[in-house]
Amino acid sequence: xxxxxxWLTPNDERLDGAGIAARFESALAPYGIVxxxxxxxxxxxxxxxxxKDIVEKFNPTYRFEIDVGAGRTASQxxxxxxxxxxxxxxxxxxxxxxxxxxYHYQARSKSIPRFVDQVVESLKAGxxx
Amino acid sequence: xxxxxxxHAVMGLxxxxxxxxxxxxxxxxxxxxxxxxxxxxxxxIGVRLRTTRLTPSQYDSLLQPYELRQAFDxxxxxxxxxxxxxxxxxxxxxxxxxLIAATNMRFHANQVLLLHTSHARWRGAYVQDYDxxxxxxxxxxxxxxxxxxxSLPDFWRVIGTPSKRSEAADRYVDGLTATLRKDGxx
Numbered sequence: 001x002x003x004x005x006x007w008l009t010p011n012d013e014r015l016d017g018a019g020i021a022a023r024f025e026s027a028l029a030p031y032g033i034v035x036x037x038x039x040x041x042x043x044x045x046x047x048x049x050x051x052k053d054i055v056e057k058f059n060p061t062y063r064f065e066i067d068v069g070a071g072r073t074a075s076q077x078x079x080x081x082x083x084x085x086x087x088x089x090x091x092x093x094x095x096x097x098x099x100x101x102x103y104h105y106q107a108r109s110k111s112i113p114r115f116v117d118q119v120v121e122s123l124k125a126g127x128x129x
Numbered sequence: 130x131x132x133x134x135x136x137h138a139v140m141g142l143x144x145x146x147x148x149x150x151x152x153x154x155x156x157x158x159x160x161x162x163x164x165x166x167x168x169x170x171x172x173x174i175g176v177r178l179r180t181t182r183l184t185p186s187q188y189d190s191l192l193q194p195y196e197l198r199q200a201f202d203x204x205x206x207x208x209x210x211x212x213x214x215x216x217x218x219x220x221x222x223x224x225x226x227x228l229i230a231a232t233n234m235r236f237h238a239n240q241v242l243l244l245h246t247s248h249a250r251w252r253g254a255y256v257q258d259y260d261x262x263x264x265x266x267x268x269x270x271x272x273x274x275x276x277x278x279x280s281l282p283d284f285w286r287v288i289g290t291p292s293k294r295s296e297a298a299d300r301y302v303d304g305l306t307a308t309l310r311k312d313g314x315x
Binding site for chain 2: 041071075
Protein backbone atom coordinates (compact mmCIF):
# COMPACT_ATOMS: atom_id res chain seq x y z
CA UNK A 1 0.00 0.00 0.00
CA UNK A 2 1.50 3.33 -1.05
CA UNK A 3 -1.44 5.63 -1.69
CA UNK A 4 -4.76 5.08 0.08
CA UNK A 5 -7.97 6.81 -0.99
CA UNK A 6 -10.13 6.99 2.13
CA TRP A 7 -13.76 7.42 1.05
CA LEU A 8 -15.98 8.76 3.80
CA THR A 9 -19.63 9.56 4.41
CA PRO A 10 -21.04 12.84 3.01
CA ASN A 11 -20.81 14.67 6.33
CA ASP A 12 -20.03 14.20 9.99
CA GLU A 13 -23.65 14.04 11.13
CA ARG A 14 -23.51 10.40 12.22
CA LEU A 15 -19.81 9.63 11.97
CA ASP A 16 -16.80 11.78 12.82
CA GLY A 17 -15.18 11.58 9.40
CA ALA A 18 -12.53 14.14 10.22
CA GLY A 19 -11.52 12.15 13.29
CA ILE A 20 -11.43 8.88 11.35
CA ALA A 21 -9.28 10.44 8.63
CA ALA A 22 -6.84 11.87 11.16
CA ARG A 23 -6.48 8.53 12.91
CA PHE A 24 -5.84 6.66 9.64
CA GLU A 25 -3.28 9.25 8.54
CA SER A 26 -1.49 9.03 11.87
CA ALA A 27 -1.50 5.21 11.92
CA LEU A 28 -0.32 4.83 8.30
CA ALA A 29 2.26 7.63 8.22
CA PRO A 30 5.02 5.46 9.77
CA TYR A 31 4.63 3.13 6.76
CA GLY A 32 5.10 6.01 4.33
CA ILE A 33 1.51 5.69 3.09
CA VAL A 34 -0.11 8.81 1.68
CA UNK A 35 -3.81 9.18 2.47
CA UNK A 36 -6.23 11.17 0.33
CA UNK A 37 -9.73 11.86 1.61
CA UNK A 38 -12.85 11.75 -0.51
CA UNK A 39 -16.49 12.10 0.46
CA UNK A 40 -19.53 10.43 -1.02
CA UNK A 41 -22.50 12.61 -1.92
CA UNK A 42 -25.76 12.57 -0.02
CA UNK A 43 -28.13 10.02 -1.58
CA UNK A 44 -25.27 8.93 -3.79
CA UNK A 45 -26.21 7.37 -7.12
CA UNK A 46 -23.00 6.63 -8.97
CA UNK A 47 -19.94 6.20 -6.76
CA UNK A 48 -17.78 5.14 -9.69
CA UNK A 49 -18.51 8.39 -11.44
CA UNK A 50 -18.10 10.43 -8.27
CA UNK A 51 -14.65 8.91 -7.68
CA LYS A 52 -13.45 9.17 -11.26
CA ASP A 53 -11.66 12.51 -10.97
CA ILE A 54 -9.94 11.82 -7.67
CA VAL A 55 -8.87 8.33 -8.77
CA GLU A 56 -7.39 9.68 -11.99
CA LYS A 57 -5.56 12.45 -10.16
CA PHE A 58 -4.39 10.56 -7.05
CA ASN A 59 -3.98 7.08 -8.59
CA PRO A 60 -4.55 5.20 -5.33
CA THR A 61 -3.02 1.79 -4.86
CA TYR A 62 -5.93 0.99 -2.55
CA ARG A 63 -9.30 2.44 -1.63
CA PHE A 64 -11.04 2.07 1.70
CA GLU A 65 -14.68 3.03 1.56
CA ILE A 66 -16.67 3.62 4.74
CA ASP A 67 -20.45 3.65 4.82
CA VAL A 68 -23.01 3.86 7.57
CA GLY A 69 -25.81 1.31 7.52
CA ALA A 70 -29.22 1.42 9.12
CA GLY A 71 -29.21 2.67 12.66
CA ARG A 72 -31.47 2.75 15.63
CA THR A 73 -31.97 5.09 18.53
CA ALA A 74 -33.79 4.20 21.72
CA SER A 75 -35.42 7.07 23.49
CA GLN A 76 -37.64 7.79 26.43
CA UNK A 77 -39.66 10.85 25.65
CA UNK A 78 -37.22 13.39 24.31
CA UNK A 79 -34.24 11.75 26.01
CA UNK A 80 -32.01 9.55 23.91
CA UNK A 81 -31.05 6.44 25.85
CA UNK A 82 -28.84 4.77 23.30
CA UNK A 83 -27.94 4.88 19.66
CA UNK A 84 -26.26 2.34 17.45
CA UNK A 85 -25.58 1.97 13.78
CA UNK A 86 -23.62 -0.30 11.52
CA UNK A 87 -20.36 0.96 10.04
CA UNK A 88 -19.16 -0.89 6.94
CA UNK A 89 -15.66 -0.63 5.56
CA UNK A 90 -14.54 -2.22 2.30
CA UNK A 91 -10.99 -2.38 0.94
CA UNK A 92 -10.41 -2.35 -2.82
CA UNK A 93 -7.32 -2.43 -4.94
CA UNK A 94 -6.79 0.69 -7.06
CA UNK A 95 -9.91 1.44 -9.07
CA UNK A 96 -11.26 -2.11 -8.88
CA UNK A 97 -14.81 -2.78 -7.66
CA UNK A 98 -13.91 -6.24 -6.38
CA UNK A 99 -13.75 -6.14 -2.56
CA UNK A 100 -10.57 -7.45 -1.02
CA UNK A 101 -11.59 -7.17 2.61
CA UNK A 102 -14.83 -6.28 4.40
CA TYR A 103 -15.22 -4.87 7.88
CA HIS A 104 -18.28 -4.34 10.06
CA TYR A 105 -18.48 -2.43 13.28
CA GLN A 106 -21.43 -1.71 15.53
CA ALA A 107 -20.90 1.91 16.49
CA ARG A 108 -22.49 3.54 19.47
CA SER A 109 -21.16 7.03 18.89
CA LYS A 110 -19.78 9.21 16.12
CA SER A 111 -16.20 8.61 17.24
CA ILE A 112 -14.90 5.13 16.33
CA PRO A 113 -11.15 4.99 17.01
CA ARG A 114 -11.35 1.27 17.82
CA PHE A 115 -12.70 0.57 14.35
CA VAL A 116 -9.78 2.39 12.77
CA ASP A 117 -7.29 0.59 15.00
CA GLN A 118 -8.83 -2.81 14.18
CA VAL A 119 -8.72 -2.10 10.47
CA VAL A 120 -5.08 -1.02 10.62
CA GLU A 121 -4.18 -4.15 12.59
CA SER A 122 -5.99 -6.26 10.04
CA LEU A 123 -4.18 -4.54 7.17
CA LYS A 124 -0.88 -5.21 8.90
CA ALA A 125 -1.77 -8.87 9.46
CA GLY A 126 -2.89 -9.17 5.86
CA UNK A 127 0.46 -7.93 4.58
CA UNK A 128 -0.91 -4.72 3.08
CA UNK A 129 1.40 -2.45 5.11
CA UNK B 130 -23.86 20.31 -11.54
CA UNK B 131 -21.01 17.95 -12.39
CA UNK B 132 -19.31 18.30 -15.77
CA UNK B 133 -20.89 16.50 -18.71
CA UNK B 134 -19.03 13.82 -20.57
CA UNK B 135 -20.14 11.22 -18.07
CA UNK B 136 -23.15 9.14 -18.92
CA HIS B 137 -25.33 11.06 -16.50
CA ALA B 138 -25.24 14.48 -14.92
CA VAL B 139 -26.42 14.59 -11.33
CA MET B 140 -29.36 16.95 -11.06
CA GLY B 141 -28.84 17.67 -7.43
CA LEU B 142 -30.73 17.17 -4.22
CA UNK B 143 -34.33 18.16 -3.84
CA UNK B 144 -36.99 17.99 -1.16
CA UNK B 145 -40.78 17.76 -1.02
CA UNK B 146 -43.17 17.77 1.87
CA UNK B 147 -46.54 16.00 1.92
CA UNK B 148 -49.16 15.86 4.66
CA UNK B 149 -51.72 17.99 6.41
CA UNK B 150 -50.94 18.69 10.04
CA UNK B 151 -47.40 19.36 11.23
CA UNK B 152 -47.12 15.94 12.88
CA UNK B 153 -48.31 14.19 9.72
CA UNK B 154 -45.87 15.78 7.33
CA UNK B 155 -43.56 13.39 5.53
CA UNK B 156 -40.43 14.89 4.07
CA UNK B 157 -38.75 13.32 1.06
CA UNK B 158 -35.26 14.20 -0.13
CA UNK B 159 -34.03 12.91 -3.46
CA UNK B 160 -31.14 12.77 -5.86
CA UNK B 161 -31.69 12.02 -9.53
CA UNK B 162 -29.38 11.14 -12.39
CA UNK B 163 -30.67 12.88 -15.50
CA UNK B 164 -31.95 10.22 -17.88
CA UNK B 165 -33.81 11.96 -20.64
CA UNK B 166 -37.32 10.76 -21.37
CA UNK B 167 -37.43 7.99 -18.80
CA UNK B 168 -40.75 7.79 -16.97
CA UNK B 169 -41.96 5.14 -14.56
CA UNK B 170 -44.07 2.64 -16.48
CA UNK B 171 -43.84 -0.89 -15.08
CA UNK B 172 -42.32 -0.91 -11.60
CA UNK B 173 -41.41 -3.80 -9.34
CA ILE B 174 -41.29 -2.57 -5.75
CA GLY B 175 -39.37 -4.54 -3.14
CA VAL B 176 -39.98 -3.66 0.51
CA ARG B 177 -37.19 -4.60 2.93
CA LEU B 178 -37.80 -4.00 6.60
CA ARG B 179 -35.10 -6.15 8.17
CA THR B 180 -32.15 -3.84 7.81
CA THR B 181 -31.48 -3.94 11.53
CA ARG B 182 -32.14 -6.55 14.22
CA LEU B 183 -35.79 -6.25 15.14
CA THR B 184 -38.00 -7.97 17.66
CA PRO B 185 -41.28 -9.28 16.23
CA SER B 186 -43.26 -6.40 17.73
CA GLN B 187 -40.78 -3.83 16.41
CA TYR B 188 -40.99 -5.40 12.97
CA ASP B 189 -44.78 -5.34 13.08
CA SER B 190 -44.84 -1.65 14.03
CA LEU B 191 -43.21 -0.59 10.74
CA LEU B 192 -45.29 -0.07 7.60
CA GLN B 193 -45.71 -3.57 6.19
CA PRO B 194 -45.36 -4.65 2.55
CA TYR B 195 -49.12 -5.30 2.28
CA GLU B 196 -49.95 -1.80 3.58
CA LEU B 197 -47.62 -0.18 1.09
CA ARG B 198 -48.99 -2.47 -1.64
CA GLN B 199 -52.51 -1.20 -0.96
CA ALA B 200 -51.33 2.41 -1.20
CA PHE B 201 -49.31 1.88 -4.39
CA ASP B 202 -52.11 -0.18 -5.99
CA UNK B 203 -54.57 2.64 -5.31
CA UNK B 204 -52.39 5.53 -6.47
CA UNK B 205 -50.04 4.49 -9.24
CA UNK B 206 -52.21 2.68 -11.82
CA UNK B 207 -54.32 5.84 -12.30
CA UNK B 208 -51.04 7.54 -13.23
CA UNK B 209 -50.43 4.90 -15.89
CA UNK B 210 -47.89 2.98 -13.83
CA UNK B 211 -48.20 -0.78 -13.45
CA UNK B 212 -46.85 -1.94 -10.11
CA UNK B 213 -46.10 -5.10 -8.23
CA UNK B 214 -45.05 -4.95 -4.59
CA UNK B 215 -43.07 -7.83 -3.13
CA UNK B 216 -41.76 -8.60 0.32
CA UNK B 217 -38.05 -7.94 -0.11
CA UNK B 218 -37.19 -9.61 3.17
CA UNK B 219 -37.62 -12.92 1.40
CA UNK B 220 -34.49 -12.16 -0.63
CA UNK B 221 -31.13 -12.38 1.08
CA UNK B 222 -28.12 -10.12 0.70
CA UNK B 223 -27.73 -6.56 -0.46
CA UNK B 224 -27.75 -7.34 -4.14
CA UNK B 225 -30.92 -5.96 -5.71
CA UNK B 226 -30.27 -7.89 -8.88
CA UNK B 227 -31.30 -11.10 -7.11
CA LEU B 228 -34.76 -9.61 -6.50
CA ILE B 229 -34.93 -8.29 -10.05
CA ALA B 230 -34.01 -11.61 -11.59
CA ALA B 231 -36.34 -13.74 -9.49
CA THR B 232 -39.51 -11.67 -9.86
CA ASN B 233 -38.85 -10.33 -13.33
CA MET B 234 -39.08 -13.82 -14.77
CA ARG B 235 -42.84 -13.17 -14.89
CA PHE B 236 -43.34 -9.43 -14.27
CA HIS B 237 -40.78 -7.94 -16.71
CA ALA B 238 -40.38 -4.62 -14.93
CA ASN B 239 -38.88 -1.59 -16.62
CA GLN B 240 -37.84 -0.18 -13.27
CA VAL B 241 -37.21 -1.69 -9.83
CA LEU B 242 -37.79 0.36 -6.70
CA LEU B 243 -36.28 -0.93 -3.47
CA LEU B 244 -37.65 0.49 -0.23
CA HIS B 245 -35.85 -0.17 3.04
CA THR B 246 -35.99 1.16 6.55
CA SER B 247 -33.20 3.51 7.43
CA HIS B 248 -32.51 5.10 10.78
CA ALA B 249 -35.26 4.35 13.29
CA ARG B 250 -35.92 5.86 16.67
CA TRP B 251 -37.51 3.39 19.05
CA ARG B 252 -39.57 3.90 22.12
CA GLY B 253 -39.48 0.52 23.77
CA ALA B 254 -41.15 -2.05 21.56
CA TYR B 255 -42.47 0.30 18.90
CA VAL B 256 -41.04 2.75 16.43
CA GLN B 257 -41.32 6.43 17.27
CA ASP B 258 -40.26 7.72 13.88
CA TYR B 259 -38.11 6.40 11.07
CA ASP B 260 -36.88 6.93 7.55
CA UNK B 261 -37.66 4.88 4.47
CA UNK B 262 -34.91 4.98 1.85
CA UNK B 263 -35.72 4.29 -1.79
CA UNK B 264 -33.40 3.21 -4.62
CA UNK B 265 -34.74 3.19 -8.17
CA UNK B 266 -33.01 1.04 -10.80
CA UNK B 267 -33.41 0.87 -14.55
CA UNK B 268 -33.90 -2.87 -14.89
CA UNK B 269 -32.75 -2.89 -18.52
CA UNK B 270 -29.20 -1.88 -17.66
CA UNK B 271 -29.28 -2.56 -13.91
CA UNK B 272 -28.04 0.89 -12.97
CA UNK B 273 -29.42 3.06 -10.20
CA UNK B 274 -31.04 6.22 -11.54
CA UNK B 275 -32.65 7.80 -8.49
CA UNK B 276 -32.46 7.76 -4.72
CA UNK B 277 -34.80 9.16 -2.14
CA UNK B 278 -35.21 9.22 1.61
CA UNK B 279 -38.50 9.92 3.38
CA SER B 280 -38.78 10.85 7.01
CA LEU B 281 -41.93 9.75 8.83
CA PRO B 282 -42.08 11.94 11.93
CA ASP B 283 -44.36 11.03 14.83
CA PHE B 284 -45.08 7.66 13.23
CA TRP B 285 -45.89 6.24 16.65
CA ARG B 286 -49.23 8.09 16.54
CA VAL B 287 -50.55 5.65 13.93
CA ILE B 288 -49.45 2.37 15.49
CA GLY B 289 -52.29 0.06 16.52
CA THR B 290 -54.92 1.83 14.42
CA PRO B 291 -55.35 0.20 11.01
CA SER B 292 -57.09 3.21 9.44
CA LYS B 293 -54.34 5.57 10.59
CA ARG B 294 -51.67 3.16 9.37
CA SER B 295 -53.39 3.07 6.01
CA GLU B 296 -53.40 6.87 5.92
CA ALA B 297 -49.72 6.90 6.83
CA ALA B 298 -48.95 4.54 3.95
CA ASP B 299 -50.95 6.84 1.66
CA ARG B 300 -48.98 9.87 2.87
CA TYR B 301 -45.73 8.05 2.23
CA VAL B 302 -46.72 7.14 -1.33
CA ASP B 303 -48.05 10.66 -1.94
CA GLY B 304 -44.72 12.13 -0.79
CA LEU B 305 -42.75 9.70 -2.91
CA THR B 306 -44.96 10.39 -5.93
CA ALA B 307 -44.61 14.16 -5.60
CA THR B 308 -40.84 13.85 -5.46
CA LEU B 309 -40.62 11.48 -8.41
CA ARG B 310 -42.85 13.83 -10.39
CA LYS B 311 -40.65 16.80 -9.48
CA ASP B 312 -37.59 14.83 -10.64
CA GLY B 313 -39.23 14.09 -13.98
CA UNK B 314 -39.82 10.37 -13.48
CA UNK B 315 -43.62 10.58 -13.35
